[in-house]
Amino acid sequence: MENPKQKIYRQGDVVLIEVGFGLANNVKEYGVKVDNKLVIASENGNRHVLNALVYRYGELYVIVEKPTPMTHPQHPTLIIEPGIYRVRFVRDFALDFVRD
Amino acid sequence: MFTHIGFKNSTLFFLSDLSTSTAVDRPDHQLSEKIFDPNVSLYYAIVKKSKNEIIHTYRHRFRTWYVLPEKYFELFKLIYDTLNEIFYYPKYSERDNTFYRLEDAVEKCNGFDDCFNTVKWFREVEVPKMESKIKKMVTRAREKLFRRFYNNTAKYYPVIKKYFPDFENPTQIVFSGIDEAENYLRKFFNARHARRYADFLYNRKFIVVMPHDIIEIFYDASPEDYILFADGCNETSSYAVCKIVASHSSTLEYKKIWYGTILWIAVIGYDKLSNQRFLHYVPPFLILRDVETCRKWILGLVDERGRPINNYDIELIET
Numbered sequence: 396m397e398n399p400k401q402k403i404y405r406q407g408d409v410v411l412i413e414v415g416f417g418l419a420n421n422v423k424e425y426g427v428k429v430d431n432k433l434v435i436a437s438e439n440g441n442r443h444v445l446n447a448l449v450y451r452y453g454e455l456y457v458i459v460e461k462p463t464p465m466t467h468p469q470h471p472t473l474i475i476e477p478g479i480y481r482v483r484f485v486r487d488f489a490l491d492f493v494r495d
Numbered sequence: 496m497f498t499h500i501g502f503k504n505s506t507l508f509f510l511s512d513l514s515t516s517t518a519v520d521r522p523d524h525q526l527s528e529k530i531f532d533p534n535v536s537l538y539y540a541i542v543k544k545s546k547n548e549i550i551h552t553y554r555h556r557f558r559t560w561y562v563l564p565e566k567y568f569e570l571f572k573l574i575y576d577t578l579n580e581i582f583y584y585p586k587y588s589e590r591d592n593t594f595y596r597l598e599d600a601v602e603k604c605n606g607f608d609d610c611f612n613t614v615k616w617f618r619e620v621e622v623p624k625m626e627s628k629i630k631k632m633v634t635r636a637r638e639k640l641f642r643r644f645y646n647n648t649a650k651y652y653p654v655i656k657k658y659f660p661d662f663e664n665p666t667q668i669v670f671s672g673i674d675e676a677e678n679y680l681r682k683f684f685n686a687r688h689a690r691r692y693a694d695f696l697y698n699r700k701f702i703v704v705m706p707h708d709i710i711e712i713f714y715d716a717s718p719e720d721y722i723l724f725a726d727g728c729n730e731t732s733s734y735a736v737c738k739i740v741a742s743h744s745s746t747l748e749y750k751k752i753w754y755g756t757i758l759w760i761a762v763i764g765y766d767k768l769s770n771q772r773f774l775h776y777v778p779p780f781l782i783l784r785d786v787e788t789c790r791k792w793i794l795g796l797v798d799e800r801g802r803p804i805n806n807y808d809i810e811l812i813e814t
Binding site for chain 1: 805
């Protein structure tokens, strides 16, 4: 049987990285729920929107319970499979890959 | 005057007018600054040979100190300066071999004068030989790298021209003040990003930004002194990316290849699905890596040296 692969989704400059079992449990147990919807604004003001529970456990995580679309006016819609994902952004060495 | 030299897992030495442990904590009795060196072997070899000349020994803060006559300070300083010259260069076998030969020579020398002359000879003869060999190696490697840049730029020029036609005649702006540059960048980016780009520009004198069109920005420098290379492109059904390298063109001409200091590396791309262009800078350690590895760094999938961050198989789904 093939080992399951770690899913990584990218839509524009937003990257969702699936986390492993241990971290997923920690996020659910110790993370602080911040919202029911993930909304991230791009540089040009348009928004990435994903209807999923948003938790903060150090970093930002989303808990996707069923296949859910992530939408953005300028990018094709991405269907996110169930799982717990770390929310990251594309990096830039000049900008120290830290985003506001 | 007396030379104090102390060992723990490093060496510390200085000159003092006192021969006792009081000197260690009394700056007013220290006639030189305390010199620190992580290397121990060479200094300890000298101290072992000079057993008959040790004036005093004491322990202070877990370090064992030896007090020797004043003349030993010059020898230790010479060793320190020689080691600094050897270890100025990153790890090459030539550098390491020179150090081991010096270590061997100091083990074998007899008496203060012989040891002093041995180290001096090493500094004046062997270290320049080592430098010359390393410089030749570096020059050959740089020539090979820039030859690759030139060849790849010619090879991938059609891709650059297809997706980034404005690279042929970009907007070029020269600023004499970094604050002016930052104010200009704020027209396109938020305050924090404008500041970061300005800092990047300050250190490198030349950057490229692409809010919509390509803009080349120079700080207190002339556009003629800089050159851009395309060191690889990759085109798929959903995107096209190219790795660009900026270099300060040197006045040296070696076998008709111009080469100079590499300033930065960036990935420029065109997202076919959203009809957007982008530019992201990547770490300098990725200089030898291909454009796909640079793109994976931008996505957070590899570290700054291009090695995968984790051992999982990944499935990357993008739009």
